[in-house]
Amino acid sequence: MDDVTAAALSKIPIFNGLEPDVLDKIASHAHQNTYKKGKILFIHGDIAEHYYIVKSGHVKLFRETLDGTQTVIDVLSENDIFGHSLLFEDNRYPSSAEIAQTGVIISLPLSDLREEMYKNNDIAVNLLRAITLQLNHKDRELEHRFTQSATQRIGCFLLRQALKDKTGRPVITLPYDKMLLAARLGMQPETFSRALSRLKKKTGMKIEGACIHLDTLDRLSTYTCSSCSVKFPCKDLINKS
């Protein structure tokens, strides 16, 4: 278990613009650990005592239904934060968290965040901004479950990945393996395979391992975004740059 510096925390959006003494205090209670793939950080229903920041690797958030089906709620990557919304009554984790790819995770006490949120309005407003953004993403995802085909949902994931990568070339790198990606998109592995084959035919893309090559993004965006209420390129990713 290692200590965390205030400088490392200042890159995380919910700590943006905080005074150095506030950042120092938060950092003094933060710890980072390297966790191996498969490690469970917490289980759905556990009392929520910490929130977490992904420094490297990937974290899978999932739930299991009473009859044993697993749903992947999200897969988190570098600088993503989770558990920070558990600030109020009945603060039990609403999902389980598992390390999906070995990496470094920072953990911080929720009691500190709760205390600071009431004392320091900058933190309350930063949290509000972060959680509002998450809410908008969930709305878009729910819309897509209704309007997009499995093939288009994969296309949407790839287009958003291309915007995040900002390589300027239409080469898209899958951030994690296809099994996990299928689960993240709410698909059975067979559905995912069939849909990916269809997407190759529709767009002329070539897949080499984790790399996807396209001549341009035009065919992919025309095919995918016709069933979305937002025009490509998505503003939330463009504004980030």
Place this chain on the structure above:
Amino acid sequence: MDDVTAAALSKIPIFNGLEPDVLDKIASHAHQNTYKKGKILFIHGDIAEHYYIVKSGHVKLFRETLDGTQTVIDVLSENDIFGHSLLFEDNRYPSSAEIAQTGVIISLPLSDLREEMYKNNDIAVNLLRAITLQLNHKDRELEHRFTQSATQRIGCFLLRQALKDKTGRPVITLPYDKMLLAARLGMQPETFSRALSRLKKKTGMKIEGACIHLDTLDRLSTYTCSSCSVKFPCKDLINKS
């Protein structure tokens, strides 16, 4: 257009516990109108200048994809609030809003809320609580789209309605018509009809117009909640009472 009293606003969760002078100021810029079914309050992409509270009737929030499919994001009822999450940059409405059942709507300027959020920590924390709750609901909805059948999704809606009604008897009143309910649950009307028939057979419930009669909620909850990660009764509704 009528004025709104501070007392009327104080019942809305995001205004809970505010000082009387803050409530008076907010109320002084609030207006209420009676709108007829079909009236459009705003269109997806419009610049967001107001947020709204439903005093009576129902409001449908929806999006239209570029190829013309409509997705219902939510249907709001008495004391529900919407548009309050548009506090940050690029504040354009992420969906359209239409009056689904004639009623009274209170409108308030977002610029006031934004100003107060930076000045008044009570409002920032109240907003955070409200938006966190919404986020948890979306996560559960996304889970259900993956794990529950159409029949179970209707069952879940009915069980949650029974908890909200708190009549103590397993008589559930549909809050709005079946066409709108089908759209709210992301189903085609035919899928909804078939799924509802299946639910009647599975649970022995009787439907008379908008009223659903059951001997107990046990059969309905056993059938529905087996494909959910949360045990019946749902805590978020129990804690409200």
